[in-house]
Amino acid sequence: MRPSPAPSAIFDMRLARSAPDLWPMLQRLYGERADYAEFCAQLEQTLRASWKARPADLKRLDLARDLEPDWFQRAGMVGYVFYIDRFAGDLPGVHERLDYLTDLGVSYVHLMPCLMPRPGDSDGGYSVMDYRRINPEYGSMADLTRLAGNLRARGMSLCVDLVLNHTAREHDWARRAAAGEAEFQDMYLMFDDETRPRAYGQTLVDIFPDTAPGSFTHYPEFGKWVWTTFNEHQWDLNWSNPRVFLEIVRIMLNLANKGVDVLRLDAVAFMWKRIGTTCQGQPEVHVLLRALRACTRIAASAVIHLEEAIVGPAEMLTYFGRGEHDGREGNLAYHNSLMVQYWGALATRDTRLMTHVLRTHFPPALTNATYATYIRCHDDIGWAVTDEDARDLGFSGRAHRAFLSDFYDGSYPTSFARGALLQFNPETGDKRISGSFASLAGLEAGLQSGDPQAAGLAIDRILMGHALIASFGGIPLIYMGDEIGLLNDDSYLDDPHHAADSRWIHRPAMDWDRAARAGADPTTPEGRILAGTRAILHRRRAVDRLHGGHPTEILDSGNAAIFACARRAPSGSILCLFNFTESWQQISGSWLRYHGLTEMRDLLSDMMVALHDDMLLLPPYGRVWMS
Numbered sequence: 001m002r003p004s005p006a007p008s009a010i011f012d013m014r015l016a017r018s019a020p021d022l023w024p025m026l027q028r029l030y031g032e033r034a035d036y037a038e039f040c041a042q043l044e045q046t047l048r049a050s051w052k053a054r055p056a057d058l059k060r061l062d063l064a065r066d067l068e069p070d071w072f073q074r075a076g077m078v079g080y081v082f083y084i085d086r087f088a089g090d091l092p093g094v095h096e097r098l099d100y101l102t103d104l105g106v107s108y109v110h111l112m113p114c115l116m117p118r119p120g121d122s123d124g125g126y127s128v129m130d131y132r133r134i135n136p137e138y139g140s141m142a143d144l145t146r147l148a149g150n151l152r153a154r155g156m157s158l159c160v161d162l163v164l165n166h167t168a169r170e171h172d173w174a175r176r177a178a179a180g181e182a183e184f185q186d187m188y189l190m191f192d193d194e195t196r197p198r199a200y201g202q203t204l205v206d207i208f209p210d211t212a213p214g215s216f217t218h219y220p221e222f223g224k225w226v227w228t229t230f231n232e233h234q235w236d237l238n239w240s241n242p243r244v245f246l247e248i249v250r251i252m253l254n255l256a257n258k259g260v261d262v263l264r265l266d267a268v269a270f271m272w273k274r275i276g277t278t279c280q281g282q283p284e285v286h287v288l289l290r291a292l293r294a295c296t297r298i299a300a301s302a303v304i305h306l307e308e309a310i311v312g313p314a315e316m317l318t319y320f321g322r323g324e325h326d327g328r329e330g331n332l333a334y335h336n337s338l339m340v341q342y343w344g345a346l347a348t349r350d351t352r353l354m355t356h357v358l359r360t361h362f363p364p365a366l367t368n369a370t371y372a373t374y375i376r377c378h379d380d381i382g383w384a385v386t387d388e389d390a391r392d393l394g395f396s397g398r399a400h401r402a403f404l405s406d407f408y409d410g411s412y413p414t415s416f417a418r419g420a421l422l423q424f425n426p427e428t429g430d431k432r433i434s435g436s437f438a439s440l441a442g443l444e445a446g447l448q449s450g451d452p453q454a455a456g457l458a459i460d461r462i463l464m465g466h467a468l469i470a471s472f473g474g475i476p477l478i479y480m481g482d483e484i485g486l487l488n489d490d491s492y493l494d495d496p497h498h499a500a501d502s503r504w505i506h507r508p509a510m511d512w513d514r515a516a517r518a519g520a521d522p523t524t525p526e527g528r529i530l531a532g533t534r535a536i537l538h539r540r541r542a543v544d545r546l547h548g549g550h551p552t553e554i555l556d557s558g559n560a561a562i563f564a565c566a567r568r569a570p571s572g573s574i575l576c577l578f579n580f581t582e583s584w585q586q587i588s589g590s591w592l593r594y595h596g597l598t599e600m601r602d603l604l605s606d607m608m609v610a611l612h613d614d615m616l617l618l619p620p621y622g623r624v625w626m627s
Helices: 009-029 038-051 058-067 085-088 091-095 099-103 139-155 174-176 195-200 242-257 285-297 312-321 335-348 350-360 389-392 398-407 437-441 443-449 453-469 490-494 502-506 513-522 526-542 589-594
Strands: 080-083 108-110 114-115 130-134 157-163 167-168 216-219 224-227 234-236 262-266 304-307 332-334 370-373 420-424 432-436 475-479 553-554 562-569 572-579 585-588 615-618 623-627
Touching: 009 038, 009 285, 038 058, 038 242, 058 389, 058 398, 080 085, 085 091, 085 502, 091 139, 108 262, 108 475, 114 157, 114 285, 130 139, 139 157, 157 242, 167 350, 195 216, 195 224, 216 389, 216 572, 224 312, 242 262, 262 285, 285 304, 285 312, 312 332, 312 335, 312 350, 335 350, 335 370, 335 398, 335 453, 350 389, 350 553, 350 562, 350 615, 389 398, 398 432, 420 502, 432 502, 437 443, 437 453, 443 453, 453 475, 453 562, 453 572, 453 623, 475 526, 490 502, 513 526, 562 585, 572 615, 585 589, 589 615, 615 623
Parallel strands: 080 108, 080 475, 108 157, 130 167, 157 262, 262 304, 304 332, 332 370, 370 475
Antiparallel strands: 114 130, 167 234, 216 224, 420 432, 553 562, 562 572, 572 623, 585 615
């Protein structure tokens, strides 16, 4: 019998495997520096030491996922996203709620920002002052490690946020920079006078113009201008300095060795700056992300990367890797366009723009990657509808975006939605909207008016959305409380740290009494949503053809009310149909057969479907996965 390779040999093989994704990328970024050779040596030493320190059970997981690299694309992957304190109080409390997640069908748990934030306003936890500590209100790093192990024992993966563009000004690096230590000042983007900030500022776009205008902050106490893209307390890192790369790799691998499976890399588009541009999505960003991905493949190959970039379709796809980076960058990225088009089609009762955008701008399949699909998240909704796409269908992009904003803030006369304005740009007329899934879908309005029919339609809108993200291709993400129809929560206005940010309206505390009622009585609104969501997610797990690696083909249903797509698996196609109106709709049997339907079975309900006069009838907000 041939002996097993020595542990160091396994590391060396992984290093050799990922060498083309690492060293040539670093050479491009840092190769001209005098300290380049020393940096490379330190990086390899870091990778080797981290792998050596990796716990034995995680090394076994590395091997298992090397053998099954599609593990995150499988139909059993279902995500659930929550703030720890709002879901369970703290990390130990999360353990007590894992049965609930198991019953729901969850296999991927995303903890919203949990690393040590600055005190006070921390941009929802994204202003981090210590990457190696957990927010003490939630627990300790030991608590996170224990939770990761418990999740792993249940077949669940753990996702944690890691902010790459900036740190809090209270971070140790920033404190030392402010104290005048040159080596730490070089880890940030600092300037002695306003000359270069003004030059950069000519083409920059304010991210939060209402609350944090401008992209630079002057600190007279130490005589520097600091790049602060998002907020004054968030200092942008200088990724042209290889020390930043090295320190972030050490942070990533520390989290990986605590049991984190998915690193959600936040604000990646902003990592590299170039004068005369918006300083978003520069080519070097993708070189950096490919090199960072190589580092985890070498030292913690069970770990994958979710790259957070809420941008238009063409740019979003680059975070999976396009061209030379194809299949070598991010494994997951948010399908923001699917979310935007879902809400747009609901408001207009017309899926033609949705069909056009998803068919024109997105490939049927991705290399070594898949989407994170969602209807709502912790953030606001920006109406990412381009003028070009609107023009292709014969209407004004600006007028359409204005309509959607008015519809979802509830000011449009016939709107069922109850949302809140986050920001308004008077130059473009664009608004950003906050609101919970249930309130935007009409449940709040239906319940307040005492109209059971309106509430019932809202419930079907919610379930149709969950059926859409469960079948479209990727990992569907359920934001905490959407499975029981949590409504907007105005109490955020009483918190001085939250009152200026309407996104907290859709970040309520989990209502466990409501969840208990939902589980006990499936006839209540919350019970109907919970039972329906569970059924959708459990049916997804049973249908292997929904694997994220199988192509998604966007189809023209011939009926503007019905969105149609096909999942093209080798074992047979699934036609997924969604009625975006409150009226019955139909689609012909000949159309179904033309697109490959061989059996009139709805895999979502696991029942045979009868045609009437060779027509498939879909009820209001009906959804089917036809085999």
